[in-house]
Amino acid sequence: MRYAETGYNLEVDLTRGNIERVETDPRDTELYLGGLGTNAKILWDRVPPEVEPFSPDNLLIFATGLLCGTPAIGCNRTIVSTISPQTELMAFSMMGGFWAPELKYAGYDKVILRGKSPDLVYLWIKDDQVEIRDATHLKGKGAVETAELIRQELKEPKAQVAAIGLAGENRVYFASIEQGRSSASRGGIGAVMGDKGVKAVVVRGTKDVNVARPAEFMGLCNDVMQYIKFRNENPIPGVMPILAGLGSPQEMKVHDEKWHTENFMWGNSRVRRKDFWNEDIAKAWTETLDTMRTRLISCYNCPMTCGATISPPGLPTYMMKCFSKLTYTMAAFSDLEFGLGIAQSATEYGVDGFSAPQVMAFALELYENGILTDDDFPGMPSDNEGRFYWLLDKIVRREGIGDVLANGTYWAARKIGKGAEAYAHNNIKKHEQLPLKLSMLNPIYFLMYATGEKMNITQIEGQFPQAPFPKIEQREEFVADWFQVPDEKFKQYFLDWEPRGEKSIPYYPTPEMCCDIVDWQERMHYIDDALGMCAGLSSFPLKPPYHIHNYPKFIASGAGVDMDEAKLTQAAKRYRTLVRANNIRRGMRRKDEKPPENHWKKRFPELEEKLLDTYYRFKGWNDQGIPTQASLHELGLDYVFEDFEKRGVYSENGEAPSETTPEGKDREVQP
Amino acid sequence: MTGEKKKKIIKTIKIDADKCNGCRACEVICSAFHAAPKYSSNNPERSRIRVIRHPLKDIYVPVYAGEYAPAECMGRDKYVIDGKEYDECAFCRSSCPSRDIFKEPDSGLPLKCDMCEGEDEPLCVKWCINDALILEEREEEVEDVEEREELEIGLASLVNKHGLQKILDTVARMSLAKKG
Numbered sequence: 001m002r003y004a005e006t007g008y009n010l011e012v013d014l015t016r017g018n019i020e021r022v023e024t025d026p027r028d029t030e031l032y033l034g035g036l037g038t039n040a041k042i043l044w045d046r047v048p049p050e051v052e053p054f055s056p057d058n059l060l061i062f063a064t065g066l067l068c069g070t071p072a073i074g075c076n077r078t079i080v081s082t083i084s085p086q087t088e089l090m091a092f093s094m095m096g097g098f099w100a101p102e103l104k105y106a107g108y109d110k111v112i113l114r115g116k117s118p119d120l121v122y123l124w125i126k127d128d129q130v131e132i133r134d135a136t137h138l139k140g141k142g143a144v145e146t147a148e149l150i151r152q153e154l155k156e157p158k159a160q161v162a163a164i165g166l167a168g169e170n171r172v173y174f175a176s177i178e179q180g181r182s183s184a185s186r187g188g189i190g191a192v193m194g195d196k197g198v199k200a201v202v203v204r205g206t207k208d209v210n211v212a213r214p215a216e217f218m219g220l221c222n223d224v225m226q227y228i229k230f231r232n233e234n235p236i237p238g239v240m241p242i243l244a245g246l247g248s249p250q251e252m253k254v255h256d257e258k259w260h261t262e263n264f265m266w267g268n269s270r271v272r273r274k275d276f277w278n279e280d281i282a283k284a285w286t287e288t289l290d291t292m293r294t295r296l297i298s299c300y301n302c303p304m305t306c307g308a309t310i311s312p313p314g315l316p317t318y319m320m321k322c323f324s325k326l327t328y329t330m331a332a333f334s335d336l337e338f339g340l341g342i343a344q345s346a347t348e349y350g351v352d353g354f355s356a357p358q359v360m361a362f363a364l365e366l367y368e369n370g371i372l373t374d375d376d377f378p379g380m381p382s383d384n385e386g387r388f389y390w391l392l393d394k395i396v397r398r399e400g401i402g403d404v405l406a407n408g409t410y411w412a413a414r415k416i417g418k419g420a421e422a423y424a425h426n427n428i429k430k431h432e433q434l435p436l437k438l439s440m441l442n443p444i445y446f447l448m449y450a451t452g453e454k455m456n457i458t459q460i461e462g463q464f465p466q467a468p469f470p471k472i473e474q475r476e477e478f479v480a481d482w483f484q485v486p487d488e489k490f491k492q493y494f495l496d497w498e499p500r501g502e503k504s505i506p507y508y509p510t511p512e513m514c515c516d517i518v519d520w521q522e523r524m525h526y527i528d529d530a531l532g533m534c535a536g537l538s539s540f541p542l543k544p545p546y547h548i549h550n551y552p553k554f555i556a557s558g559a560g561v562d563m564d565e566a567k568l569t570q571a572a573k574r575y576r577t578l579v580r581a582n583n584i585r586r587g588m589r590r591k592d593e594k595p596p597e598n599h600w601k602k603r604f605p606e607l608e609e610k611l612l613d614t615y616y617r618f619k620g621w622n623d624q625g626i627p628t629q630a631s632l633h634e635l636g637l638d639y640v641f642e643d644f645e646k647r648g649v650y651s652e653n654g655e656a657p658s659e660t661t662p663e664g665k666d667r668e669v670q671p
Numbered sequence: 672m673t674g675e676k677k678k679k680i681i682k683t684i685k686i687d688a689d690k691c692n693g694c695r696a697c698e699v700i701c702s703a704f705h706a707a708p709k710y711s712s713n714n715p716e717r718s719r720i721r722v723i724r725h726p727l728k729d730i731y732v733p734v735y736a737g738e739y740a741p742a743e744c745m746g747r748d749k750y751v752i753d754g755k756e757y758d759e760c761a762f763c764r765s766s767c768p769s770r771d772i773f774k775e776p777d778s779g780l781p782l783k784c785d786m787c788e789g790e791d792e793p794l795c796v797k798w799c800i801n802d803a804l805i806l807e808e809r810e811e812e813v814e815d816v817e818e819r820e821e822l823e824i825g826l827a828s829l830v831n832k833h834g835l836q837k838i839l840d841t842v843a844r845m846s847l848a849k850k851g
Contacts, residue, residue, distance in 0.1 A: 071699050071713055098695075105714060148727065157725075157758075180726065206716040206776045214710035218703070229800055294729045298694035303800045305692045309729055317727045 002026065003212040004070050004559035005034055010108045010130060012123060014196055015056055015115030019130050024109065030561055030571075031636065034066030034109060036092050036529035037575035039081035042112065043090060044578055044640070049585045049647075053085040053188075054171065054195045060113040062103070062162065062201060065532015069104030069209040070558050071221050073228070073545075074537040076101055076300035078162070078179070079529055083586075084187035085195075086173040086408050087430045087455065090582040091187030094459075095162075096299035096534055097180040099203060102160040106205030117197030120169070122150060125203045126159075135199040140166055142348025143178035144318055146200055156204050163200035164190045165350030167396040171195050172406040174355035174432070178347060181297055181307040181319035185352035186456055187431065188408075212560030220554055227545040228303060228537070236542055238474050239465065246544065247304035248536040251325045252296055255286040260323075266330045268361035269426040269435035285336040292340050304536060312341045316348075324353030330435065331357030332388045342388060349396040354456070355408060355432040360391040362409045362423055363401065371418045376401045408432060426596050429588070431455045433596065441506040441600045446608060447518045447615050449595035451625070453579050454525065462540040463524055464490070464517050468497040468504065484547035486520055486565070493517065506604050511614040518615065526572045527551055574635045577620075577627050581640045584649060590616075590625045626650065677815040682786055683807045684735065684796060691731035691803040693724050697795035704787055704794050716776045719784040720795050723761050730755055733795075733804060736773040737764030739781035744769070 011020045024038075032038045039061050051057045060082045067075045078100040084091035103111065106127050113123075122135040138146050147161035160179065167175035168190035175190030176183040184190075211217045228246060235244035240259055242249040258277035265272055292312050296305035297319065307321040320343060328346070329339030346356055364387060366372040378400065380390045394402025404412045409424035409432055426433050428449060434457055444464070445457070452460040463484065469475045472495070479491040493513050498504045509517060524539035524547070531551070538546040546554075552563040580588075593612065616623060620631025626649060632641045644650060698715035705719070706712045715721075719736040747769070750757045766773035766781035773782045787793045796804045819827070830838055 069713075071703050071710075073696070105716070144727070206714065208706070208712035208714040208717075210712045211710070214703075214706075214708060218710040225798065225800070232800075295731070296692060297726065298692040300694060301696045301699045302694050303692070303696065305801070309726060317729075319726060 001210065003210050004067050005029060005064075005109050006104060006107050006209075008108050009110040009112055010125065012111065012113050012130075012132070013115045014113060014117040014121070014132070014198065017117075017132055019132070021108070021128075021130075029066065029559065032575045032578070033527075033530035033555070033571055035063050035068075035077070035079040035532050036065075036081065036526065036579075037571070038110070038530075039063050039079060039092065040090070040575045040578040040582060042110075043081060043083070043582055047083060047582075049587070051083065053083045053088065053192060056114065056116045056196075058083050058114075058192060060189065060192050060196060060198075062099075062111040062113075064100040064104050064109055065528075066530060067554060067558050068100040068532035070211050071218065071301065072531075072533070072554060072558065073221060073224050074299070074302040074304070074534045075532050076302065077529070077532040077534055078103075078184065079532065080177060080184040080189050082187075082189050082192045084173075084189065085171065085191050086188045086411070089429065089453070089586055089588055090579055091189050092454065092529065092579070093177075093184035093186040093189050094529060095177065095179055095182040095184040096302075097160070097182035098300045099160045099162050099179050100532055101209075101300050102203045102205050104205065104209050105207050106203050107207050111201060113193075113196055113198060113201075116195065120197050120199050122163075122200040122202055123198065124154065125201070125205075126156070127204070127206055138199050139169065141199075142166070143168075143176075143350040144316070144348055147178075147180075150200055150202055154202070156202075159202050159204040161200050161202045163350075164193050164198075165348050165396070167191075167349045167351045167406075168194035169199070170396060170398045170406070172351060172396060172398070173408045173411065174352040174359070176350045176352050178350050181309075181321055182299065183347075183350070183353075185354070186454075186459075188352075190350050211558045213557040216557040217554070220550060220557065223550070224537075224545040225303075231543065231545070236478070238469050238478070239542065243466070243542060246537055246541050248306040248322045248534075248540070250306065251322050252293065252306065252308035252320065255282065255289060257285065257326065258282075260326055261330065263436075264326070264330060265435040265437050266333055268331070268365045268423065269358060269433075269437065270365070271333075272437065281335075288336045288340065299534065302534065302537070306536060310340055310344070312337075312344055315341060315344045318344050318347045320347070327353050327357045327435075328388065331361040332384055334385055334388075338385050338388075342385075342392065345389065345392060349392065351392075351396065354434065356392065356395070357388075358426065358432045358435065359395065359405050359409055359412070360388050362412070363391055363405050365423050366416065366420055369423075371416065371420050371423070372401065425598060428452075428595060429455060429592050433457065433599075437598060438600050440602045441604050441608070443506050443509065443511065443514045443607070443611055444517050446595060447514055447611055448521065449599070450593040450612060451518075451615060451619075452522070453583060458540065459525060459535065461521060462535065463521050463542065463544075465494065465542060468494075468499050470499055482543060483549070484543055486548045486569075487516075490516070490520065506602075506607055511607075511611045512618075514611060515615050515618040519618065522576065523569065523572050524548070526576045527568065530572070530575065531555070570635070574637065577632070577635055577637060578640070580621075580625070580627060581632075581637070581644075584626050585643070585647065588625070590623065593625060622650075675815050676812045678810050679813045681809050681811050683809070684793065685805040685807050686733050687803050687805065688732050689803075690801050691722065691733060692801050693722060693726060693731045695722050695724075696798045697733060697804060698722065700794045700798045701787075704790075714776070717782065719773065719782045721772055723758060728755055730757060731803075732757070732761060734762065735764055735784040736766060736782045737784070738766075739783065740765040740767040743767050 063079045077094045079094050081092045120135040121132050124131045143163045143165040146163040162179040171191040173188040176185035177190045261276045292310050294309040297307045310320050311317040328342045395406045410430040413420040413424035448460045475495050528538045538544045552568045555563040629641050697720045698718040701718040703710045703713035723732040749759045792806045796806045
């Protein structure tokens with residue numbers, strides 16, 4: 001008997017319409033846990049670098065985490081993995097909501113889609129009964145609308161639906177997969193779903209999920225519940241409110257947006273408005289949110305209310321969370337009413353809430369600077385808000401300039417030329433980043449931005465305070481009950497960290513300390529992504545209820561897998577390396593590992609090189625960021641080394657650098 | 672049958688639907704508690720509490736499994752409150768032939784909330800830290816009723832159905848037949 005996991009995957013060949021239930025190897029659970037870990041292994045085994053994102057041979061994997069569907073609080077994430085059309089690397093976007101537990105209750109750990117359906121279809125999974133059903137009548141429908149229509153036609157109000165909108169159908173490179181209040185948005189995985197001709201994956205499950213040692217497991221869950229209550233009642237002093245508590249940043253709750261609006265950039269991540277926030281704006285925005293927000297809501301089995309139901313006047317209701325509250329507002333230099341309104345369209349179309357607004361602001365910047373002209377924008381309204389609605393519509397339909405913009409700022413700039421590249425200034429590995437531009441290089445963040453393969457800083461950072469506390473007494477108070485640290489040395493790093501002087505950024509924490517800190521932060525995210533745990537209760541906030549000390553117990557008593565801290569650390573390192581191996585095989589190298597040029601005003605090229613050198617060595621990677629033979633061997637990944645050797649990855653004449661895009665790579669979407 | 676007055680604890684779960692965040696933790700913990708062995712598995716389909724959810728209509732109603740109903744109602748109810756139309760029979764607690772909730776998925780046998788006997792409080796209440804579910808206890812004076820024996824309860828329901836005379840006649844006939 002398998003515990004926590006079901007031990008079965010659904011393999012769906014869309015080309016042939018074939019569906020199989022396949023038993024998985026329990027040894028893989030020990031080595032790669034589940035979720036992201038086993039996804040990385042499957043992509044390594046089955047999707048070689050020759051496979052293009054829009055090839056039928058690309059896989060689209062919907063995975064539950066190892067502990068999804070158990071009573072572990074907040075463990076509800078679906079980890080979607082594929083090869084991204086935008087970055088051409090492995091994408092692993094995640095979503096909360098209710099889908100993953102439902103799939104477990106239906107009796108599966110993953111749904112693996114391959115091939116392409118000739119017509120638009122949806123997949124209907126009800127326990128042992130799985131069907132590929134016609135979805136041609138849903139073509140062009142919104143993602144939220146689609147979910148409702150499918151529930152009605154199946155007469156299954158409790159079915160959970162992960163669907164794409166028009167953007168996914170038209171293979172927009174930043175198309176999302178929407179599901180209830182959540183979405184898997186980064187990396188254009190919705191485009192791959194659309195390319196495969198799949199409008200939705202619908203699940204309903206009525207079976208049991210078992211745990212190995214019930215009393216012990218439930219004791220751990222109760223401890224977590226108690227600690228959540230404690231943390232809710234005791235916010236961390238000395239940090240800004242959104243970092244003081246648990247959960248995703250509580251954007252649906254807070255009215256005070258002074259910090260975001262004055263520190264994040266407006267427009268195409270360009271303009272900082274230091275004196276933006278005032279009483280009038282506070283009053284107007286509070287009224288907007290209070291009028292449109294009907295309820296604060298949660299994902300499956302989680303008490304944190306990070307999401308909300310939003311009903312803009314005259315528009316259908318949708319659900320929102322986190323920072324998409326402000327991304328449209330700030331890209332368009334507008335107000336909250338506009339932001340919450342256009343987000344309704346964006347959710348139905350199914351686009352990423354970071355990339356989409358940035359792409360539109362980028363287009364308007366090109367227009368203002370004469371690189372794009374009136375000819376490119378026939379019929380575009382003259383008002384700013386109207387332009388954003390117009391552009392969004394063109395992008396998701398791939399009409400006119402929208403067809404170019406639909407590939408994201410990196411690819412659009414190359415296509416447009418005429419110096420447009422300089423305006424696609426906020427990317428890492430071809431992917432749009434948060435609109436942040438800061439002053440002094442932060443060595444911890446430098447490493448996270450450079451080497452992170454989750455592509456989004458919020459999915460890499462956490463655990464360690466973002467900035468030093470001014471007074472030693474405050475630091476001492478902070479470390480007093482900081483039991484989540486994997487090692488006592490982290491407390492000392494923080495105690496010694498000063499806002500100014502010798503022990504301040506960029507030279508303190510030292511590169512060696514930065515390695516420890518970044519590695520810890522990254523490790524916790526990777527563990528979450530294999531277990532299906534929400535980062536909001538684990539890797540993202542300070543002092544979370546889940547940490548390196550209780551996770552092994554959860555895994556051991558939940559899944560019945562022998563586990564301790566060392567073994568868990570090793571497993572996370574193993575599949576983290578496998579993610580990198582997938583990307584290395586696709587041409588990612590040191591040159592790709594850099595934050596945007598203008599991310600910080602004050603840069604330190606020598607220090608940055610040293611940081612990267614030190615971190616690569618620390619991770620067991622060579623100076624190109626490629627895992628070495630010795631480190632692969634230590635992780636039991638000799639098969640990766642063999643493949644690297646065969647492909648000449650280590651030799652100088654290996655893969656073509658991805659900067660020089662080979663001919664024919666300037667891909668366009670076929671009609 | 673009437674006796675002296677006696678104090679009795681009445682347990683009520685106050686359901687504040689306005690505070691429900693729709694997470695269904697109550698369903699998870701209920702089904703885990705009632706698994707055999709305890710906590711060895713969970714499955715919301717076996718839960719004795721269900722959250723009726725329609726997020727887009729802002730409907731969140733936790734409903735507890737109550738008495739088994741052998742037959743469905745002749746007429747069904749459908750509520751509209753504050754402009755929100757609730758599902759047919761949405762607030763009903765019965766496990767009944769007209770719908771599929773509050774039934775064991777394997778056997779179809781009815782489920783009923785037992786307030787997690789043996790625990791300090793029902794676990795759904797404990798796990799709902801948003802306070803949509805609150806346990807309230809109060810003391811009430813009730814007339815002390817003599818405990819009836821199992822046989823008497825069974826007979827009472829037969830009497831209820833067939834009438835006392837018919838039961839007496841049947842018992843007499845059976846008794847005669849046995850004597851031969």
